[in-house]
Amino acid sequence: MRDRDTRQLALMLAPFLLGLTVLIGVPAVVTFGLALTEYDLIRSPRFVGLDNFRELWDDEVFRISIRNSLMFMAFAVPLRLAGALALGLLLHRRFRGAGSARTSVYLPSVVPDVAYALLWLWIFNPLYGPLNLVLDALGGPTPQWMTDPRAAQWAIIVMSLFVIGEGFLVVLATRQSLPGELYELAALESAKPWYVFGRVTLPLIAPTLLLLLFRDTIFSFQATFVPALIVTEGGPPPYATTYLPVFAYANAFEYLRYGYAAAATLVMFVVTAAIVYVQYRIVRRWRHAFVV
Amino acid sequence: MAGLVYAAVRKDYGDVAALRGLELDVADGELLVFVGPSGSGKSTALRLAAGLEEVTAGTVHIGTRDVTRLAPAERNVSMVFQSYALFPHLTVGENIGFGLRARGVPRGDTVRAVEDAARIVGCDALLGRKPHELSGGERQRVALARALARRPDVFLLDEPLSNLDAQLRVDTRAELKRLHATLGTTMVHVTHDQLEALTLGTRVAVIDAGVLQQVGTPAEIYERPSNRFVARFVGSPPMNMLPAALEDGFLRAGPFAFDPEVLRLGSRAAVEIGIRPEHVAVVRSGDGVSAIVDVVEDAGSETFAHVRASGTRLVARVSPGLALEPGATVRIHIAARNLYIFERETGVALGGIRR
Numbered sequence: 001m002r003d004r005d006t007r008q009l010a011l012m013l014a015p016f017l018l019g020l021t022v023l024i025g026v027p028a029v030v031t032f033g034l035a036l037t038e039y040d041l042i043r044s045p046r047f048v049g050l051d052n053f054r055e056l057w058d059d060e061v062f063r064i065s066i067r068n069s070l071m072f073m074a075f076a077v078p079l080r081l082a083g084a085l086a087l088g089l090l091l092h093r094r095f096r097g098a099g100s101a102r103t104s105v106y107l108p109s110v111v112p113d114v115a116y117a118l119l120w121l122w123i124f125n126p127l128y129g130p131l132n133l134v135l136d137a138l139g140g141p142t143p144q145w146m147t148d149p150r151a152a153q154w155a156i157i158v159m160s161l162f163v164i165g166e167g168f169l170v171v172l173a174t175r176q177s178l179p180g181e182l183y184e185l186a187a188l189e190s191a192k193p194w195y196v197f198g199r200v201t202l203p204l205i206a207p208t209l210l211l212l213l214f215r216d217t218i219f220s221f222q223a224t225f226v227p228a229l230i231v232t233e234g235g236p237p238p239y240a241t242t243y244l245p246v247f248a249y250a251n252a253f254e255y256l257r258y259g260y261a262a263a264a265t266l267v268m269f270v271v272t273a274a275i276v277y278v279q280y281r282i283v284r285r286w287r288h289a290f291v292v
Numbered sequence: 293m294a295g296l297v298y299a300a301v302r303k304d305y306g307d308v309a310a311l312r313g314l315e316l317d318v319a320d321g322e323l324l325v326f327v328g329p330s331g332s333g334k335s336t337a338l339r340l341a342a343g344l345e346e347v348t349a350g351t352v353h354i355g356t357r358d359v360t361r362l363a364p365a366e367r368n369v370s371m372v373f374q375s376y377a378l379f380p381h382l383t384v385g386e387n388i389g390f391g392l393r394a395r396g397v398p399r400g401d402t403v404r405a406v407e408d409a410a411r412i413v414g415c416d417a418l419l420g421r422k423p424h425e426l427s428g429g430e431r432q433r434v435a436l437a438r439a440l441a442r443r444p445d446v447f448l449l450d451e452p453l454s455n456l457d458a459q460l461r462v463d464t465r466a467e468l469k470r471l472h473a474t475l476g477t478t479m480v481h482v483t484h485d486q487l488e489a490l491t492l493g494t495r496v497a498v499i500d501a502g503v504l505q506q507v508g509t510p511a512e513i514y515e516r517p518s519n520r521f522v523a524r525f526v527g528s529p530p531m532n533m534l535p536a537a538l539e540d541g542f543l544r545a546g547p548f549a550f551d552p553e554v555l556r557l558g559s560r561a562a563v564e565i566g567i568r569p570e571h572v573a574v575v576r577s578g579d580g581v582s583a584i585v586d587v588v589e590d591a592g593s594e595t596f597a598h599v600r601a602s603g604t605r606l607v608a609r610v611s612p613g614l615a616l617e618p619g620a621t622v623r624i625h626i627a628a629r630n631l632y633i634f635e636r637e638t639g640v641a642l643g644g645i646r647r
Contacts, residue, residue: 181377189391190365
C-alpha cells in the first residue's frame with residue numbers, strides 16, 4: 001500500500017519535476033558554466049575564467065542597468081504591495097458589483113505581456129495617448145514619457161502597478177479566511193476602522209504580505225524586461241530604462257556575447273538572493289510579533 | 293447595569309424567518325438562558341441584542357434605552373463567542389484590554405482593569421502568554437475576562453461552553469454561575485444543551501423554529517412544560533410520549549388505562565400523554581402492566597431501562613439495585629398524578645394533575 005502511494009506520488013510529480021529540470025535546472029547550470037567562457041554561438045566556448053566578471057565591474061552600462069533595476073525595485077515593490085493590499089481589503093466584502101470589480105483588478109494580469117506593453121505604448125504616446133490628454137485636461141504636467149529619462153523610468157513603474165492580480169487575490173483570500181468573530185468583537189468594543197486595521201487586520205495578514213514581498217522582489221528584476229524592450233527600448237538615451245535583463249538580452253542576442261550575458265545574469269541572481277536574504281533577516285527580528 | 297427587553301422582535305433572512313415576534317423581558321441582574329436546537333433562532337436573538345444583526349421588526353431595549361438602531365459599540369454590551377474570538381497575535385493581557393484601548397482608556401487604567409478582570413476569572417497568571425499557548429479552558433477564561441474588563445451593562449454569551457470537554461464544561465458552568473452571583477450583571481447565555489440551561493439559568497427561555505416556546509425558572513420548565521416540544525426537549529432521556537384516547541370510561545394509552553376524572557380532561561378526547569422516565573415505576577413482580585426489558589443503560593449514578601409493554605416502548609429510570617438484564621420480564625406502574633397531557637393536534641399542554 002505504501003509502495004503504491006509512493007509510486008503514485010512520483011508519477012504525479014514527474015511532469016513538474018521534468019519541466020523544472022529541463023527548463024530551469026539545466027539552463028541554470030549551463031548559465032553557470034557559460035559565465036566563465038567566451039561564446040558567440042559560432043565558435044565553441046572558450047574558457048576565460050573570471051574575465052567576464054572583471055569586465056562587468058568596469059562596464060558603465062552594466063552599472064547603470066543595476067542601478068536602474070534597483071531603483072525600479074525600490075519604487076515598484078512597495079507600491080505594488082500597497083496596491084494589492086488596499087484593493088484586497090477594499091473588495092473583500094460582498095456588495096453589488098464586487099465580482100466585476102475584483103475581475104477588473106485581476107484582468108490586466110491575464111493580458112499577455114507583449115499585448116499589455118503595446119497597449120501602454122499607445123497610452124503613453126505624448127501626442128494622442130489618452131494619458132497625456134487627460135493630464136492636459138486636468139491642467140497637470142504632460143511628461144514626454146518616451147523621451148524624458150525620468151518620465152520613462154516612471155512609465156515602466158506605472159505599467160507594473162496594474163498587474164497586481166496575484167497579490168490582490170492572495171490578500172483577498174487571506175482577508176476572507178480571517179474569522180468574522182474577531183471583527184464582530186472589534187465592532188462591539190467600538191474599535192475605529194484605523195485601529196482595527198493596525199491592530200487586527202495588518203498583523204494577521206502580515207505573514208502573507210511578507211511572502212508577497214519576497215515574491216515581488218524576486219520578480220521585479222524580470223518584470224521590467226518586456227516593457228523596457230517594447231515601450232522604451234532600453235532608452236531614452238543613453239540607458240534610462242536599460243535594466244539588468246535588458247542588458248543581458250542585448251549582449252546575448254544583439255552582440256552575440258553569451259558568456260558575458262550569462263555572467264550578468266549570474267550577478268542578477270546573486271543580487272536578488274542577497275536582497276531577499278536581507279529582507280528575511282530584517283523581518284525575522286520582528287516576526288515574533290505576528291506568530292499565530 | 294440594566295435589563296434587556298425584546299418587544300415583537302422579528303428577524304428574516306430573505307424568505308426565512310429566524311425569529312418570529314420575540315417578546316421577552318430579561319430582568320436587571322438576571323441570568324437568562326436561551327436554549328433550543330440548532331437553527332432555532334437562539335443565537336439570532338443574542339446577535340440582535342448585540343447589534344451584530346439588524347432587526348426586521350420590533351424593538352430592543354437595554355435598560356431604558358432603545359438600542360434597536362444603535363451600532364454594537366453604542367450598546368455597552370460584551371460578548372463571549374463560541375470560538376472565544378481571541379486575537380492570536382496579542383497577549384492575554386492585550387486581548388483583555390483590547391476594548392479599553394480601542395476606547396482610548398489610558399494605559400495605566402487599562403492595566404489596572406485588565407488585572408482586576410483577570411483576577412476575577414482566575415487567569416491573572418497568564419497575562420503575558422499568547423492564545424496559542426493556552427488550553428481551551430484557559431482561552432475561555434480569557435474571553436470572559438475580556439468581556440467583563442469593560443464592565444458592560446449586559447453580558448452576551450454565545451455557547452461559550454460548547455468547545456470545552458465534558459468535565460471542564462461542568463466546572464466552568466459552576467464558575468460562570470458564581471461569576472454571575474459575584475458581579476450581579478445581567479447575563480444572557482445561549483446553549484443547545486438543556487442540562488446546561490437548567491443548571492445555569494435563573495430563568496430559561498426555550499425557543500424552537502424562531503418561536504419562544506416557554507420562559508420560566510428551571511423548575512417551571514421541567515415540571516410544567518407548556519407544550520410537547522418543551523416537554524421532549526428538556527430532560528434526558530426525553531419524556532415518553534404515548535397517544536391516548538377515551539375508551540369505555542378510561543383514558544387508554546397502549547396497555548395503560550387511567551381514570552379520566554382524576555385527569556380533569558374535560559371534553560378533549562384526542563390527546564397524547566407524557567411520562568418522565570423517573571415516573572415509570574419498574575418492579576420485578578407485583579401490580580402493573582407486564583413488560584419486557586430491551587436495553588439496560590447503566591450510567592453509574594442512574595440506570596435507564598428501555599422496556600416494551602405489548603408494543604408500547606418506554607424508557608424508565610430504575611433503581612440500580614434491581615439488576616435488570618435484557619429479556620427480563622418486569623411489571624410497570626404509572627401513577628396518574630405524574631402524567632403530562634398534551635392536545636394531540638397542537639401539542640399544547642392540557643390541565644393535567646400537575647398544573
